[in-house]
Amino acid sequence: MNVAIKTVAVAVVAPVTAPGGPAHRIARAIRHRIRARSDSDAGMTTAEYAVGTLGACALAAGLYKVATSTAVLEALAGVLDRALHAA
Structure with missing residues (x-):
C-alpha cells in the first residue's frame, strides 16, 4: 500500500x-x-513499540514488587492507622 x-x-x-x-x-x-x-x-516503529512495552512491563513489575513488600505494606498500614485514629 x-x-x-x-x-x-x-x-x-x-x-x-x-x-x-x-x-x-x-x-x-x-x-x-x-x-x-x-x-x-521498515518495522522500525514496531520495534520501538516493543521496546517501550517491555520497559513499561519491567517498570510495572518492579513497582509491584516494591508495593507488595512487607516494609511498604507496614508503612501504609501505619499511615492509615494514624489517619483513622487522629482526633
Whole structure:
C-alpha cells in the first residue's frame, strides 16, 4: 500500500508545478520526504513499540514488587492507622 501511495503522490505533485516557483519548492520538499521514508526503516516503529512495552512491563513489575513488600505494606498500614485514629 505504501508503494502505491508514494507513486501517486510523486505523479500528482510533480506535473502541476512550475520550476523555480514556491509550489515547485514545496513539491520538491514533499518528494524528498516521500523518498526519505524508504523501506530501509521498515518495522522500525514496531520495534520501538516493543521496546517501550517491555520497559513499561519491567517498570510495572518492579513497582509491584516494591508495593507488595512487607516494609511498604507496614508503612501504609501505619499511615492509615494514624489517619483513622487522629482526633
